[in-house]
Amino acid sequence: NAGVTQTPKFQVLKTGQSMTLQCAQDMNHEYMSWYRQDPGMGLRLIHYSVGAGITDQGEVPNGYNVSRSTTEDFPLRLLSAAPSQTSVYFCASSYSSGGGGGYTFGSGTRLTVV
Amino acid sequence: AQRVTQPEKLLSVFKGAPVELKCNYSYSGSPELFWYVQYSRQRLQLLLRHISRESIKGFTADLNKGETSFHLKKPFAQEEDSAMYYCALRGQTQGGSEKLVFGKGMKLTVNP
Numbered sequence: 001n002a003g004v005t006q007t008p009k010f011q012v013l014k015t016g017q018s019m020t021l022q023c024a025q026d027m028n029h030e031y032m033s034w035y036r037q038d039p040g041m042g043l044r045l046i047h048y049s050v051g052a053g054i055t056d057q058g059e060v061p062n063g064y065n066v067s068r069s070t071t072e073d074f075p076l077r078l079l080s081a082a083p084s085q086t087s088v089y090f091c092a093s094s095y096s097s098g099g100g101g102g103y104t105f106g107s108g109t110r111l112t113v114v
Numbered sequence: 115a116q117r118v119t120q121p122e123k124l125l126s127v128f129k130g131a132p133v134e135l136k137c138n139y140s141y142s143g144s145p146e147l148f149w150y151v152q153y154s155r156q157r158l159q160l161l162l163r164h165i166s167r168e169s170i171k172g173f174t175a176d177l178n179k180g181e182t183s184f185h186l187k188k189p190f191a192q193e194e195d196s197a198m199y200y201c202a203l204r205g206q207t208q209g210g211s212e213k214l215v216f217g218k219g220m221k222l223t224v225n226p
Contacts, residue, residue, distance in 0.1 A: 004157075033213070040123070042200065042218035043158075048211065056209045090158065096212065102148070102160035103214060 002026055006091050006106035013081040013113045021076040021109050023091030029104070031094045032074040036060065036087040037108075043090065049074055081113045116141045116205035118217035126223040127191050135186040135220050137175075137201030146204035147184040148214070149175055153197045161186075161199070171195070191224045198222075 007022045025032065033048035045058030049068040063085060065077040074093075078085060088110050092103040117140040127133055139145055149161040162170045164177040164184060175186045184201060198219050205215040 035216075040218060043216040045207075045213060048207070048213065050211050056207065056211065058207065058213070092158075102163065103150075103158075105158040107157045 004091055004093055004104050004106040006089075006109050008109060009107065010110050011112070013078070013111065015081060015083060015113060017081050019078050019081065021078075021089055021091075021111075023074045023076065023106060024072050025074075025091075025093040025104070026072065027093065027104065028071060029093035029095055030071070031096055032068065033058070033092050033103075034064070034066065034074070034076045035090045035092065036085075037090060038087050046076065046089075078111075083113045085111065086113045087111060116203060116215050118201050118203045118215050120199075120201055120217035120220045122220055123218070124221050124223070126225065128225050129193055130190050131224075133186075133188050133191045133195070133222065133224075135199050135201075135222065137184045137186065137217060139182050139184065139201075139203050141182075141203055141205060145177065145179070145182075145184075147175075147177060148202040148204075149173070149184075149186050150200040150202055150216075151197050152200070152219075158200065191222075193224045193226055196222060196224045 004025045030051045034046040035043040044060045047066040049055045091106040094103045119138045148163045150158045151161045152158045173188045200219045201217040202214045207213045
């Protein structure tokens with residue numbers, strides 16, 4: 001039981017490049033979400049999914065796309081990276097969207113856009 | 115409105131001192147609150163939730179609806195308590211789904 005696995009752990013991109021951050025969970029959680037963590041800003045919700053085939057926007061969705069083709073995977077795509085997207089990205093999953101049982105977080109992806 | 119406010123960004127205490135990490139919330143419904151902890155360069159993990167009324171690693175938190183607060187307390191801090199602490203509220207997205215709303219976090223440093 002690996003929990004929530006995020007890859008890569010670190011990434012440096014040039015402005016304008018695209019990439020996909022991977023997130024996979026093996027707990028059969030219906031709810032998955034992506035947050036970004038910035039100093040002094042806490043965690044902000046980017047996108048979330050309440051089940052396979054269903055996604056929706058969070059607080060800061062611009063510049064990011066997601067899809068949920070399976071229960072296990074929830075990749076986050078940066079379409080055209082910008083320096084403002086330099087951040088630490090966390091994927092989280094839970095049995096329910098409200099996190100009554102607590103969210104399980106991945107170990108994070110530290111992204112730098114130059 | 116649904117908002118979580120952690121008024122202090124930093125708290126530094128000596129080992130053995132009491133600590134209180136403040137959290138205030140704004141929510142029109144029945145609140146459900148959590149504390150998450152993030153040790154240095156590690157993933158966030160659930161510390162405790164108010165509905166469980168539990169004590170984890172010596173920490174407790176009581177929901178005070180009158181003061182709309184959910185402060186985290188520990189009578190005797192330990193060096194291993196040094197971490198970022200996030201208070202979170204079970205809120206709702208614009209799409210009607212539930213979500214966790216996080217405060218901006220507070221860094222606790224426990225000095226030897």
